[in-house]
Amino acid sequence: MVKIFDTTLRDGEQTPGVSLTPEEKLIIARQLDKLGVNVIEAGFPVSSKGEFESVRAIANEGLTATVCGLSRIIKNDIDRCLDADVGMVHVFVSTSDIQIAHTIKKSREEIVADSIKAVEYVKDHGVLCLFSAMDATRTPPAFLREIFTAVEGAGADIINIPDTVGVMAPSAFHRLVKEVCSYMNILVDVHCHNDFGLAVANSLAAVEAGAREVQVTVNGLGERAGNANLAETVMSLHSIYGAKTSIRTQYLVETARLVERLTETRIPINAPIVGDNAFSHESGIHSHGVIERSDTFEPGIMTPEMVGHRRRIVLGKHTGRHAVKKVLEEAGYHPTEDQLQEILRRIKELGDKGKQVTDADLQTIAEVVLGEIAKGEQALVLKEVAVMTGNTITPTATVRALFRGEEKVLANIGVGPVDAAVKAVREILGQDSLIRVRDFRIEAITGGSDALAEVVIGVEDTEGRKVSARSAREDIVMASVEALVSAINRLLLLEERTSK
Numbered sequence: 001m002v003k004i005f006d007t008t009l010r011d012g013e014q015t016p017g018v019s020l021t022p023e024e025k026l027i028i029a030r031q032l033d034k035l036g037v038n039v040i041e042a043g044f045p046v047s048s049k050g051e052f053e054s055v056r057a058i059a060n061e062g063l064t065a066t067v068c069g070l071s072r073i074i075k076n077d078i079d080r081c082l083d084a085d086v087g088m089v090h091v092f093v094s095t096s097d098i099q100i101a102h103t104i105k106k107s108r109e110e111i112v113a114d115s116i117k118a119v120e121y122v123k124d125h126g127v128l129c130l131f132s133a134m135d136a137t138r139t140p141p142a143f144l145r146e147i148f149t150a151v152e153g154a155g156a157d158i159i160n161i162p163d164t165v166g167v168m169a170p171s172a173f174h175r176l177v178k179e180v181c182s183y184m185n186i187l188v189d190v191h192c193h194n195d196f197g198l199a200v201a202n203s204l205a206a207v208e209a210g211a212r213e214v215q216v217t218v219n220g221l222g223e224r225a226g227n228a229n230l231a232e233t234v235m236s237l238h239s240i241y242g243a244k245t246s247i248r249t250q251y252l253v254e255t256a257r258l259v260e261r262l263t264e265t266r267i268p269i270n271a272p273i274v275g276d277n278a279f280s281h282e283s284g285i286h287s288h289g290v291i292e293r294s295d296t297f298e299p300g301i302m303t304p305e306m307v308g309h310r311r312r313i314v315l316g317k318h319t320g321r322h323a324v325k326k327v328l329e330e331a332g333y334h335p336t337e338d339q340l341q342e343i344l345r346r347i348k349e350l351g352d353k354g355k356q357v358t359d360a361d362l363q364t365i366a367e368v369v370l371g372e373i374a375k376g377e378q379a380l381v382l383k384e385v386a387v388m389t390g391n392t393i394t395p396t397a398t399v400r401a402l403f404r405g406e407e408k409v410l411a412n413i414g415v416g417p418v419d420a421a422v423k424a425v426r427e428i429l430g431q432d433s434l435i436r437v438r439d440f441r442i443e444a445i446t447g448g449s450d451a452l453a454e455v456v457i458g459v460e461d462t463e464g465r466k467v468s469a470r471s472a473r474e475d476i477v478m479a480s481v482e483a484l485v486s487a488i489n490r491l492l493l494l495e496e497r498t499s500k
């Protein structure tokens with residue numbers, strides 16, 4: 001069993017530009033608990049009043065996970081953690097020569113003595129103590145052994161080997177962790193940074209070498225290039241190493257998207273496990289294989305269902321006949337072989353022009369080729385859009401539309417006119433609407449200030465059905481609203497067709 005120590009709310013929040021409100025931290029903590037992490041490092045209580053309150057709220061939430069607070073080897077830092085009611089205090093101190101000389105500026109003897117005092121003080125208060133030798137991977141091994149042995153003697157429950165600046169190669173980290181495990185009698189934990197993209201590989205090497213706890217963050221957030229990514233580490237442990245963790249993997253995508261939204265840090269489309277493309281296939285040969293049997297072109301030992309994702313066949317320049325037939329059938333169309341070839345030809349024509357083939361494009365092509373134009377009634381019909389913007393007013397949009405035959409007029413504000421208009425359109429659907437905008441891309445397709453703007457919008461419902469649509473206009477607000485309305489109509493139609 002490998003324990004999962006999540007530090008999204010501490011090191012993850014140290015991502016430059018990210019800062020969470022206490023309410024947002026609590027929401028994430030609840031989700032991490034639902035996911036099943038063993039430890040939630042909720043923050044660094046001494047760093048601010050808000051941070052202290054936030055850690056205390058999480059510690060008193062009645063979560064199953066142990067809630068941990070970070071502390072320097074300073075009594076006041078530890079007191080703030082204890083006052084915040086945490087179940088574990090994580091004390092850390094620099095141990096590498098470079099950090100000792102330029103940050104903490106104490107002798108090694110003082111550092112060892114203060115570390116012992118800090119650990120004893122934590123243990124005197126009856127909570128768990130985790131000790132980190134910061135910059136362990138650039139620390140002389142003999143000094144690392146000296147300080148780890150000293151804090152173990154002082155009562156530490158866990159020691160952590162951080163690769164603070166992410167400089168280890170997996171083979172070297174394996175050797176280091178193995179050596180530390182050979183002389184420690186308590187749980188060995190690792191904390192890897194991703195400066196060379198090796199944080200997950202190093203965490204896995206550490207587990208192979210005997211570490212039984214790994215520190216990770218959702219979406220790999222953290223200082224600089226971030227920490228070991230939780231989903232990648234956990235799924236590698238489960239599916240490749242056959243190791244057990246307490247993680248309920250079916251919540252991995254849900255968790256990643258929640259953190260993406262609250263931290264406003266976008267998950268790359270090709271991110272492993274949780275990225276939009278993690279189980280998407282466009283090329284004809286792959287799609288054909290996957291339609292026949294998914295593990296022809298997927299790992300198989302990890303499926304979308306295992307992580308709460310969905311498999312998608314995406315159409316474009318590289319598409320083949322089998323994929324188009326499958327996607328059309330799922331949308332309720334049954335073309336003949338000739339019609340299928342014609343639809344495929346038109347899709348490739350769009351792809352050759354460098355265009356993304358949206359779901360709305362496919363539907364339009366299919367309806368033209370199958371002679372089914374304008375068959376379905378549009379659920380949402382746009383009547384009027386008005387926007388106000390400027391340097392002294394808050395951008396505001398008013399939208400008048402028919403939604404399922406009922407006329408509605410709604411207004412909203414936004415960071416800009418497009419945002420305000422998009423929000424107003426969403427309001428038309430009602431408060432309970434579970435449709436949300438997932439992708440939004442604006443491109444100028446001609447030059448100059450009168451350029452034609454092309455907008456591609458993707459919307460998604462709670463079932464994970466995704467639909468994209470485009471519009472092109474000189475007016476960027478109108479292009480955005482039209483693309484959104486088109487995408488919403490297509491999604492509502494898809495919901496109707498697929499729930500029959």
Ligand SMILES: CC(=O)SCCNC(=O)CCNC(=O)[C@H](O)C(C)(C)COP(=O)(O)OP(=O)(O)OC[C@H]1O[C@@H](n2cnc3c(N)ncnc32)[C@H](O)[C@@H]1OP(=O)(O)O
Binds near residue numbers: 073
């Ligand atoms: C690798 C990591 O991620 S470690 C965690 C890093 N996270 C953070 O720093 C986020 C929160 N930090 C903060 O809010 C602030 O830095 C605080 C409140 C902790 C300290 O703020 P300030 O008192 O203004 O000090 P500042 O941040 O400029 O410098 C750090 C001080 O801590 C000392 N320090 C650093 N690590 C330790 C340690 N483990 N034990 C004792 N002292 C330490 C430094 O020597 C320096 O002391 P000095 O002021 O006497 O020179």
Ligand SMILES: CC(C)C(=O)C(=O)O
Binds near residue numbers: 092132134162163165
């Ligand atoms: C506090 C320690 C574990 C840390 O964040 C690091 O070394 O990167």
